[in-house]
Amino acid sequence: MYPNAPELCDGLDNDCDGEADEDPAEGEPLVLGFPDEDGDGFGEGDGAALCALPEGWVTVSGDCDDGAPGVFPGAAVVCGDEVDQDCDGLSDCGRLLDGEVSGEGALRLVGDEYNPLDGAVVIADLTGDGHPDWILGSTQITRGSNGGVYVLPGPLPLEGEVDVEASAWLISGDTSLKGEMGRSIQVGDVNDDDAVDLIIAAPEGSADPGRVYVAFGPLDAGRDLSVSGADHVLLEGLTGGDGFGDGVITGQFDGDGQLDLC
DSSP states (O other), X not given: OOTTOOOOSSSSXXXXXXXXXXXOOTTSOOEEEEEOTTXXXXXXXXXXXXXXXXXXXXXXXXXXXXXXXXXXXXXXXXXXXXXXXXXXXXXXXXXXXXXXXXXXXXXXXXXXXXXXXXXXXXXXOSSSSSSOEEEEEETTXXXXXXXXXXXXXXXXXXXXXXXXXXXXXEEEOOTTXXXXXXSEEEEEOTTSSSSOEXXXXXXXXXXSOXXXXXXXXXXXXXXXXXXXXXSSEEEEOSSTTOOTTSSOOEEOOSSSSSOEEO
8 A cells, every 4th residue: 555556456555545346446346336315226326336336326227316215217107296216208197088079179180991090099209309299000001011100390280180191101011921010119218328219019910929120319300211121120929820019018116226227
């Protein structure tokens, strides 16, 4: 031990500055830690490389409010309080409306007999322009059951009628599978680049086990895509008829602070 000596991870004050194990030398065994001020097991910020975790530090990041112990990735969502408890940046609450929508103030999104809007519906900013876009599944596009997804770029009008086929751009399914793509749709930042990604399932097909496609955002508004091209990541089931992708959800499931796909 002497002044300006390399600091080692040995619990000693090697450089005689009154502190032990601070700013350890290159090559020392380190652990990446994050301060966890609210004690919920998730830290916040970029963290620091340390010899050992001090009290109140953890190895998992991703907390979006480290002053609120009920807010962390994977936390139970409380509806109506305007708080993002699970830190996914999305609203997980909705309302069930039972009745008939009519009147001049309603916005109507209209498909056609060959391309019905019979799949899932999700709203998210896929293009990264600050306006929410409408993502509409159509499992029977061109009568072939290959399916696809229409994307209506926002902002949309608050009333009137929108012809979806004429106004939207299309992400089309694989015409050889008849997988009914668009039955299940999810969004989320699965590659951690701060852009919304699109997850589309095509679970059907007698010989196909089902597929899930992930298109990384932001997507180019107005540019039609095909899942037969190179614009996506493909996840496949194991055996024919499995229905892989019949339901798709995103969330924080393994406690590592990253968004997971299930």
